[in-house]
Amino acid sequence: MASCKQVESMIQAWIDGELGDSERVILDQHFQECPLCTITLRKQQRCAALLFEGFADHRLRHSIRQRVMENLPEMEPLRVDLEGVNWRGHDTKPKRAWLGPLMRMAAVFILICLASLLYSAWPKGEKNFDGAVGMITQTEGAAFRETGHGLFCRSVALKDFVKFGAFYKTGPNSHLMVSLRGPTQLRIDENTRFQICDDRKIRVETGRVALDVSRDERKFRVLTPSGTITVYGTVFEVSVDSVQTLVTLQSGALQVESAGAQGELKPGEQTCFTRGQNAITTRTVDTAQVLGWTKAIMPDSEAYDRFAREVQPLKIAELPGEQVFAVITTKNGKPRAVSSFCLAWNPATDGEERCGYDVHVYNEAMHELFSVHVDGSVFANPNRRSHEIDAPGAPIVNAGVLHVKIVPDNSAGKQTPLKVSAVGL
Missing domain, CATH: 1.10.10 (Arc Repressor Mutant, subunit A)
Incomplete structure (x- = not known):
């Protein structure tokens, strides 16, 4: 025409x-x-x-x-x-002869891009690599790992290795279990977004996470928008929303810090705190009811066997019977000088020998301040139930929190369950 x-x-x-x-x-x-x-x-x-x-x-x-x-x-x-x-x-063939090869090349390029995206997003187990800090040992429903500053999400699969700094999130009606070196078990509820900073630190931005933290000489920290929870070995739950953080302790001990306020929880206690809160208050709750949702999340046997075989052996070795205590030295919100530490235990009544202990005292940055040895005969004496360790030189001031690690020596004898407290001036 x-x-x-x-x-x-x-x-x-x-x-x-x-x-x-x-x-x-x-x-x-x-x-x-x-x-x-x-x-x-x-x-x-x-x-x-x-x-x-x-x-x-x-x-x-x-x-x-x-x-x-x-x-x-x-x-x-x-x-x-x-x-x-x-x-x-007109004969249009000579003028358009170049269009055919160009369109074929463009089609091949688009197919390659689509195949790459599908391959990266397809759920599959990952190969092991040096530096893995954990593994996905259970998954139910939709769970994702963010791989591009939140712009692209990859579906989480059973037996995936957990990487440093990775962000994870669960969708509605979904659960996830992450096993970290230690071992430490994380049970993640639905609609939760969190980050694995390393094997002893996680960040919970929103949602609910239950933690069973292994005992280690290193602190385990949970970062939330409202504050920080610090533990050594315990079972507890953290629930985070845009306004507040709710912490429930089932066993062990933990410390909560928010702005200038800090406090300790005992088993069966719960605290709710917000950013900038001046004081930490607690209340008694039924932990079995609060953590009841975690009973349905159990590790897959094959996944956990692989975790124990390929990831857990990389953990830092710890001595059997080692005990670590976080000692709060503040009074009325202000640090007080510490002159000594008191070890307390139940008196020995069975006549058996007791092993001795090496006691190491660290500041909040985990720098060792001093160490002493307490002989096993002190703990075997049926007439004794405590032992005081003086701080060498001047009292310890402006510490806030001190960490006391008690390690059994190589002597023969039964170990003694101990409690530690600070003696202030």
Whole structure:
């Protein structure tokens, strides 16, 4: 079909009857399909009619066509380039020969990109790598690991290795279990977003996580928008929303810090704190009821066997019977000077020998301040139930929190369950 530009240049010839039959057929077809060109035709027809009527008095009465034609020189008849009028007459193959290979290359590139995205998002177990801190040992429902600053999520699969700094999130009606070196077990409830900072620190941004933390000389920390929870070995639950953090302790001991306030929880206690809170208050709760949801989340046997075989052996070795205590030295919100530490135990009544202990005292940054050895005979004496260890030199000041690690020596004898407290000035 002819283009509008070509038709406009031939409208006057169409009006004057100067086109051949083939050209006229092409223009007639175009006028039927193009309203704009039809309007242009009507305008030029009206203009021609007005001119014809306007010069009616000046028209020749007799035709001079015969005389004019007789005096014209010989000329070739007008030939209209039909191929220029009808685009179907052009051979377009040479001009578009390059389009075929280019389109095929573009299609192959798009297929490769789609295949790469599908492969990265497809749920599958990962190969082991150096530095893994844990493994996914149970998953139910939709759980994801963020891999691109939150812009792209990969589905979590059973036996996936847990990486440093990875963010995870669970969807509605879904649960997740993560086993970290230690071993430490994390049970994650639905609609929870959290980060594995390393094998002794996690960040919970929203949702609910239950933790069974292994005893280790290193502190285990849980970071939340409202504050920090610090433990060594315990079972507890952390529930976080946009306003507050709820902590429930089932066993062991833990410390809660929020802005300038800090406090300790005992088994069966719960605390709720917000950012900038001035004091930490606790209440007694039924921990079996609070943590009842965790009973349905148990590790897959094959996944946990692989975790124990490939990840857990990488953990830091700890001595059997080692005990670590976090000792709060503040009073009325202010640190007090510590002159000594008191070890307490139940008196020995069975007449058996007791092993001795090496006592190490650290500041909050886990830098050792001093260490002493307490002989096993002290604990075997049935008339004794405590032993005081003086701080060498000047009292310890501005500590806030001190950490006391008690390690049994290599002497023969039964170990003694101990409690530690600080003696202030």
